[in-house]
Amino acid sequence: MPTEKNDLHRGTLDMLILKIVAAGPLHGYAIAQRLQQISKDYFQVPQGSLYPALHRLEEREWVDAEWKDTSTGREAKFYKLTAKGKKQLEVEVLGWERLSDAVSLILRTAD
């Protein structure tokens, strides 16, 4: 159930969430919206994956969560990147770039 539509791997989702919250604290719904907007509707992250992922990141102390009032005055849980999370993000982005470079290289040249 979690990865039905576009096969978004756990690790990839984690990396994208870290990247999104790196810009500043956001609540879960906003994170989902941002992912969808930036990817031009390519990623439609189901809640069933998003919230376990957020809790997982929190458990690993890569994000920090805080209950704050939203602009509408409703209380929501905001996630923000920790120093540890920032390091992790760097590692994962580096890894991802290497992987995607390698993959595109093969796709372009291996005929």
Add this chain to the structure above:
Amino acid sequence: MRWLRRLGKKPLVEKRLDSELQFHLEQQIADYIASGMPAEEARRRANLEFGGVERFKEECRETRWENRLELLLHDLQFAVRGLRKNPRFTFAAVLALALGIGASTAIFSVIYNALVAPFPYKDQGRLVTLRVHDLDQRGDGEGDFRGLMSFPELKDYLEQNHVFDGLIANCEIDVVYDAGDNNSYLSANYVTPGTFELYGVAPLLGRGLEAADYQPGATPVFVLRHSTWINQFGADTGVIGKTFRLNGVRRTLVGVMPPRFAWGGANLWMPRDPAVVNVMRGTFPQYWGVVAHLKPGVSLQEAEADLNIIGARIAPNYREDYPTHFHVSAESFVHAVVGQGFRRTLFVLFAAVGLLLLIGCANVASLLLARATTRGREFAVRAALGASRARLVRQLLLESLLLALGGAVVGVLFAWAGILGLSFAMPPFTIPSETVIEMNGWVLLFGTGVAFATVIIFGLFPALQASRVDVQDALRGAGKGIGGTAAKSRLRNAVIVLEVALSIILLFTAGLFMRSFVAIQSVSLGWQPDHLLIGRLPLPSEHYKTGAQLVSFFEPLMRNLKATPGIESASPVSTTPPYGGFGGNIEIPGKTHTGEWESLIQLVGPEYFLIVRQPLVAGHMFTEADVTTARKVAVINQTFQRRFLGEGDPLGRTVNLDVLKKVPDVVTDRSFQVIGVAADAMNVGLERPVEPEVWVPYSVTGSGMRRLLVRTTADPGSMNSTVRKAVWSIDPTVAFAEGEPLAEFLDTFSYAQPRLGFFLVSTFAAIGLLLVTLGVYSVIAYTTSRRTHEIGIRMALGAAPADVLKMVLKTGLALVVPGIAIGILVSFAISRSVVSQLWGVSPYDPLSAVSVVVLLLAIGLLACWIPARRATRVSPVTALHYE
């Protein structure tokens, strides 16, 4: 999820999780409304997209460790409830595991304590004992060596070896303890310097023997065994430092040893008296048992090499004691103390309990497999309610672990009871007196480990399978059909076949043990052991050297005993029946032969044959007057006549008892006239054929150990003290030692061990049979109940109950028959090694085989018949509705 709600108060984390998700939902709805959707539609769509909220709430929860702990607790509660819901299953599984664990722990504890660590002594694994083997006599491993040494020989090995850092010896000596108004017998050991140091056991009271005690002129001292101190000295701590008259010498008691110290099985230990060159026992010089401690780094082989060099050097000095071709071996002391026979019995028992443990595990496996199939639907429901796969597997595993834990706990109780029972049932003299049987932690751990492995493997397989079920399918159709997937039923069937085969092996082994025991019991003795009392008479060698001196002791004694109410008659004997005297060379004048002619020789009184009720087939017994004059007359047995005299009248023939020239009180004229022939009777134990035997007047020599055999009219045990007093009144320096009814002696030495083996193996086999019955029954009952629907259709279409019955029985027999076949084949393959330690049975004993097969077939049919009957009784209408 009810159990979560039942908690009443949701933790804060839980509330927060709810409001976080709620917030998301509200935002979504708000966005939809903002984009122009009607409120109702927006709510519907958002809810739909949100999906099964419980499911990912569960996932969120599982990411948190504090929740994990809590979940584990819930899962545990859940597992307990699952087991309680099905008490019959739980009971059967726990019982099967517990029996396996309990029995194997008990038996292995005996093995460990009797064979691996029997002693409380320091570094017991490096202690060895010396044996001189006769290489020309290849016995069965037990009978072709000498384990005792003369004192000078012992000194040679002590002084010349390079491989031991300690060598000690002991020899038995009879002690008459003179308490002033009465005397009593104690079995003592003379020990050599270093004994107490080598064993490293601290005394309970006082001190052990020290180097100074062995010096010439030292004050005579002794050390007491714990049980003797308790029983004969009333556990009085004041006895230390007191002197006691032992064999006429005043000795000071210097110490009492702790309970497990029982070196040589003696009541007390005395330093070897330096003034005495040869310790005598019944006018024969006493031989010594040797124990040595290997130097660090020296192996058994190196030790043996060194010993054989010494042996070759000293053998010419001890011509009598060394055969032409010999080998001196160093045996591990621990190995040497338990007889080969009992050792093998223990290993067979261990194999038997191993089988039992396997059967128990197989049983639990089949129960778990059957149970898992019926629960497919339950798993589907729970998966639909949001339980993740990992969660389901974990719950099943927990359930399995609880079963194993229950099995282990009850198993410990069984093991404890078993060990208690075994320590009482252990035949005397099969294990050293030092040995204490206690529960072995390692094997308990092992048995429990096997149990855990079983429930995990057989609980997990079905769990994984079940958790993979397609939820929709399972919910729609599960619970009907033919008992799960083909693979699962194959596994289940294989387990049952295995279980049947194992139990056949166990039953067949039990059958062999039973046959052997019955064979021993039905051995005809040739005499009557009831109402006989036997005891030793340690005659002090300084007063009793000649036959005439013996007559002066025995004649009044026997006269007194005969006049005593409750006693019919008495006679001196050399050995306790069914052992017929000491062996030695004989010659028949005018007969030549190759090889040595040997016979057993018994020194007895005139009423011997009347006392043991052994009939004479020709001639007559010697008379009182023959004994008084030490006439050279003899009664022989039929085997003697057949083997040495051949055809012709044996009466009046002459036999030369050459063995009598080797005794200290040498008999110069060794030609005896045969005056009678006795019917053959068992005379080398119960398991070996009758040997030639000859009975002569006890007065022909003053040498040899003497015993007293008394025929009573009253209960023989009750006459023990009467006889002791009678002996004491004739000579206060002699004691009637170790008196016991002959029937008890026979029981201890001949029947107790086979009986114990038979009893234990049968118990295990019976438990195994019970488990197998349970296993076959549960599987057939289960598969039959799964087929209720099918049976209903068959019966609606006109099948008779008999057809249904046949169908179910066929299913059952398809499992039982291959199991039996495999079991019998394996039994035959391994029975040779079992039979090697049993007496009087063939490895392919047909009676055992047939009865075992019939028994298991009957049990198997019964186990199938009950569920089959139940199936035929169901009305087709109910069956078709059955789910």
